Amino acid sequence: MWRVFLCAILTHDRGHLMQSARLPDCRSGLHGQIEAWRSEALKGDEDMSVGDSESTGREQAATELARATRTACREASHARRDARKRRRLLFLRGLDATLFGHRMPEAAFLAEQVGWHRDCMDDSCVKCGTTLFRFESREGGCGECRGRRALHEAVIRLGRYAPPLSQWVPAVKSRAWFSMAHHLGRELGQQARDAVYAGRLPQPELVTWVPVHWIRRLWRGIDHAQTIARATANELGVPCCSLLAARWSRGQVHGDRRQRTSNAGRFHLKRGVQHAMARHILLVDDVQTTGTTAQDAFRALRDLRPKSLSLAVCAVSDPPRRNALRASQSTPRGPRWESRGEASGGGSPESEANGPRMY
Ligand SMILES: [Zn+2]
Secondary structure (H helix, E strand, O other), X not given: OHHHHHHHHHHHOHHHHHHHHHXXXXXXXXXXXXXXXXXXXXXXXXXXXXXXXXXXXXXXXXXXXXXXXXXXXXXXXXXXXXXXXXXXXXXXXXXXXXXXXXXXXXXXXXXXXXXXXXXXXXXXXXXXXXXXXXXXXXXXXXXXXXXXXXXOOEEEEEEEOOOOHHHHHHHHHHOOOHHHHHHHHHHHHHHHHHHHHXXXXXXXXXXXXXXXXXXXHHHHOOOHHHHHHHHHHHHHOOOXXXXXXXXXXXXXXXXXXXXXXXXXXXXXXXXXXXXXXOOEEEEEEEEEOOOHHHHHHHHHHHHHOOOEXXXXXEEEOOOHHHHHHHHHOOOOOOOHHHHHHHHOOOOOHHHOOOOOOOO
């Protein structure tokens, strides 16, 4: 009898039973023990020849106990299955981050969240993309490039190399941030279209990009300039072709301006690109620092006898002397990152980590 009473207590205390059932070693033992108690109780009732009504009540209690046991075991099984799923998902996420890059936020949402917009075209020099001072004339180029001969017609950009662009643009290639590359490419296409309407840029007939060596592309998991260029061409509605190939050279990320200049002569024209002869070509790159890379690519593209060569870049790094002058004239106006980047003398790929992280 006392065993039947104990079984009834266990039936009411379902939480305790479930907790016991979650333990894999104890589950089968508990279930078997309860079944043994149930059969013994029924056998004892038959031996003692108790009344029919009391026997029926004990039978119902034993049936309830068995049902509660089955339910607890089923719930414990589901809990173990969910835990296995969670472990498998965590493993796959870790594997995904290791093999295919990091998890980065969605670019359009991030740009909207921090209130970033591309610069007005009048803010930069049409010949070299350098940020103009208020006292500089928009005609004939800035003080850096006035009187110099260039291979290209115009340079358009999204902004100065300062936060948040100085954090987003390097992250595109170092972290394979495809959504940001697509977003910047679309913005660049809209900027190019506005420049065409304003008469600052010849209507592009072909978009190409500054290539990277295939080993570097394989290592990074992204050809950042190609991804940006395809989004730009898609926005402009013109074809995007691979015209140039890159020779192996020292990386550009860790070199200073003098080392970047010494890397000249590393692009050559691909074979079978005669369809691109005599076109208005728009070259796309992520950052312009000294302009040597773009000029080297333009030098290789000259063999196609293009009608015009133009450059579209996401960010332009101003010369250090202009940054110093701007820092001395910095005002607290403008967005939060603008004043902080200027105050820290930023605006150069050599100092990428200015300002707070914005991704
Ligand atoms: Zn200029």
